[in-house]
Amino acid sequence: MHIHELSLRSFRNYDQLSLTFDDKINVIIGENAQGKTNLMEAIYVLAFARSHRTPRDKELIQWDEEYGKIKGTIYKRNRRFPLEIIISKKGKKAKLNHIEQKRLSDYIGALNVVMFAPEDLNLVKGSPQVRRRFIDMEIGQIQPTYIYHLGQYQKILRQRNHLLKDLQRKPGADRTMLGVMTEQLIEHATTIVERRFKFLQLLRSWAAPIHKGISRQLEKLEIAYDASVRVSEDMNLETIKRTYTDKFLDIESKEVERGTTLAGPHRDDLVFYVNGKDVQTYGSQGQQRTTALSLKLAEIELIHSEVGEYPILLLDDVLSELDDYRQSHLLHTIQGKVQTFVSTTSIDGIEHEALEQAEIFRVSEGTIDIEK
């Protein structure tokens, strides 16, 4: 799939912008703070109806404006799809084929995007939240109903935590409502966990051979799910549910005492092992980077196998962070098959034949000129 046209209105530092892109490689060059990441972000928001760098949609609207708009035309399975996101101070609207989608889960998934930015190199070293977000975003774009379960789970989790805080103050109060909420929480939690397990199996099957290739056959990558409730990948949904129910019965008093939910997918994590050793603890910076790169490349292949088309790849200022070997591995892998956007302050350090045919866009203070 690829984005053919993109137009922005009052989005970040872009007043008005209209561009058409090459279906292979597009390079966005500019000094710092000119709008490179903002352009990448616009494509990301067009795919996910949310930003990768802020949870506050309002920040996306150009200062002093009432609303911001991103419009794009994408081609997927040789069909043309117009997409549109309108962000106002009151909320946002997502339109697919000019029709507003009431539920974001009906919108997300039309455009598949893989973003690779310097902060993704933190996937291994960073907090569990970074890894949960990674897995959630990826499952969400190939299985939009996952987003629905995740949204419901988070809503019930907030209400349940609120109730647990109340019970913490009045431990003798009636707990009927807590039971009802726990049941609802388990319903969504178990679906989330079961889908994460299935996704992990796929991710592993792609990431392990890719990692082996990048490490010149020297490293074996394994990925484990670190669950806060003792569930395992060989369990079916029924068994996962039973295990969850037992766990929550077990920890009820402790949860009331602490005033918060102590187990569930919001507390789970991923662990990466290279040659049997936990990369987060024992891996060198190079091994951690190779792991992050393998996961990103695996994501591209996984989306291709599930959706039938390659996603769009956004490389935001990340090429210069990779050494020549990893850079060239990445560019070689995507060459000719993945529409890619590369942002950089200078193209000098990036020497690869893939970039020779690229369309070059120069960004300066929120305006873009095309250079051939």
Ligand SMILES: Nc1ncnc2c1ncn2[C@@H]1O[C@H](COP(=O)(O)OP(=O)(O)OP(=O)(O)O)[C@@H](O)[C@H]1O
């Ligand atoms: N809502 C907004 N309205 C107007 N301008 C904004 C808004 N949000 C951010 N900006 C401006 O956008 C610019 C930053 O753009 P961007 O993050 O795309 O930089 P960049 O070109 O990627 O730079 P770097 O190479 O430093 O990452 C800053 O000048 C910032 O003040």
